[in-house]
Amino acid sequence: MAGRPSNRDERYAQVMQALVRCVARFGLEGASLTQIAAEAGLTRPLIRHHLGNREDMIAALQDHVLHSFAEQTEALIAALPGDAPAAALVEYLFADTTGSSPDMVLAFAALTARAAEDADLRTACRESLLGFEAAIARVLRQDNPQADDHAVNAAAHGIVALYLNVASLAPLDMPQGWTQTAQTIAHKLLEGLDGGS
Amino acid sequence: MAGRPSNRDERYAQVMQALVRCVARFGLEGASLTQIAAEAGLTRPLIRHHLGNREDMIAALQDHVLHSFAEQTEALIAALPGDAPAAALVEYLFADTTGSSPDMVLAFAALTARAAEDADLRTACRESLLGFEAAIARVLRQDNPQADDHAVNAAAHGIVALYLNVASLAPLDMPQGWTQTAQTIAHKLLEGLDGGS
DNA sequence: ATATTGATTGTCAATAGCGACAGTTTATTG
DNA sequence: CAATAAACTGTCGCTATTGACAATCAATAT
The missing domain is CATH 1.10.10.60 (Homeodomain-like)
Structure with a gap:
């Protein structure tokens, strides 16, 4: 038995x-x-x-990528230190972790391209991305309680854009300091929240 | 005859x-x-x-996308007004031109993914992208002659990242105001050049 | 030991996509 | 009205990829 x-x-x-x-x-x-x-x-x-089936496989891929996105985001946020979590978040996102590859983001990009044909996939990807942005915005607000909501959302948007850009352009082997520049801008966006209206 | x-x-x-x-x-x-x-x-x-051939077709596609990238960049810069060209550049990049589709950028992204396998394609895409960044940096410097070189390059980097992000996420039909937010951040990066060291 | 469950392998038919060739039509020049 | 050059069409064989099935091996419980 x-x-x-x-x-x-x-x-x-x-x-x-x-x-x-x-x-x-x-x-x-x-x-x-x-x-x-x-x-x-x-x-x-x-x-x-x-x-x-192949169809089953791409369906499974969708689930895995989107769920993994949400999970990793949650885990990352949970692991942030209580002191200056926003800065730590940026440090982590742009860290040169040779262990973690940008394949996940590239697969997400591939799904995004197909999303033009599939309405369900489109909304799923969109919600996933907006969720990521919202999670980052939450961290930023936690660190800057007095900052304007709109400014916080904008900064989160910028950080997400910089992160996705770095990850999806990884196959190009960009020159030394390129990722560093992205990280610097991300930090600058954080600083802008201090005095921002 | x-x-x-x-x-x-x-x-x-x-x-x-x-x-x-x-x-x-x-x-x-x-x-x-x-x-x-x-x-x-x-x-x-x-x-x-x-x-x-199919092989010929993808080779032709590479040439077309990369050349078109450079040409359009050149044409865009040539068409900028003498007064506040940087602001005009940002306006144009994030304009909701229903006429121009993001297909070009998406095709570029597809080439980028394959660049992991093809060394020649990799350098070609990289140079193309760096050229785009450099062209934008030139415009920014023209508008802010007193700004630090590093700061100008960083701002150009950020604008490129925001632009590519908006274009490559177009299939997701992001909500109203999303592109607007990207444009706002781009403008903020410009403003940062005024008082920057 | 034997039955049972599931991983693992081998193999074959069906299909889709590609490459190439030969042939037809169309417009321009002399 | 030829003659020519190029666009355009029809069609065939080949290969790669997939889907599906059957058979074998491995490990665990009774």
Whole structure:
């Protein structure tokens, strides 16, 4: 009444990681199942066994990217120090974490492009992005309670734009100091909240 | 000794426009020749007659996007008024020109994703982007001769990031006032150059 | 030990997309 | 009215990719 123990969750994560990476590099349609399987170190029929159809796979990718976005945002905010959380947030967003790759953001960009065709995906991506922006705005307000709401939202908008830009342009291998410049501007946006009306 | 008059240039532009649009919507590999032909209102063998192979087509796309980027930048800068050119530049970049679509930027983003695989494409895209940034920086300096070089470059960087972000997120149909916010931040970056060290 | 569950592999038919060729039409020149 | 050059169309074979099924291996509980 029991069978072989299921490694479904681990395999799922493994395949999903490969899927994200391949989509980030070759686009939604450019990523073939064989490529994904090779990236995951598995065979093609096996990834089908775990993630199902191709249609199923991109649906799963949507869920994973959007949920992961929200989760990581939440975790990041929870990990911020009580002292000057906004500055720490910016430090983290633009940190040169060689461990964390920009593949997630690139996959999100690929989904965004397809969102022009799919209304549901469009609203999902939009809400996810607005949620990210709102979360950052909350941190900024926590740090600057006296600042104008509009100014806080604008600063959050700018920080998100700078972050997405840095991540989605990562394949271009921009010159030394480029990310640094983005971070500097982000900090400047924070400083603007001090005296801002 | 003469034959049917050649409409090569017009057809080339027609097909290229369809190509840009399809790549913007479906990605580099997602855009099939049949789709492109349908978008251009032509038949599949015909677009092959004009643009050649698929490989040739993406090569032509690269040239077109990158050259068009540089040309449009040059034309834009040449058209700026002598009075407060920087402000006019920002106005133009974030104008709600329903005529000009963000397809160009989206196609550029698609090329950027592939740049991870192709070293030549990578440097080409990078140089193109840095050229755009430098051109904007020139305008800013023209308007603020006393400003610090580093500050000018940083402001240009920020404006580029905001612009690319607005364009590449266009498929998401962001809510009313979103682009406006980006424009406001861009103007704020300009103001920061006045009193900046 | 055996049954049971699930991971893993092998393989084949169907389809979509691409490349290329040959042939047809159209407009311009002499 | 030829002759020519180029746009345009129809169609075929090839390859890559996918979807699906069947079969085998592995591990655990009874």
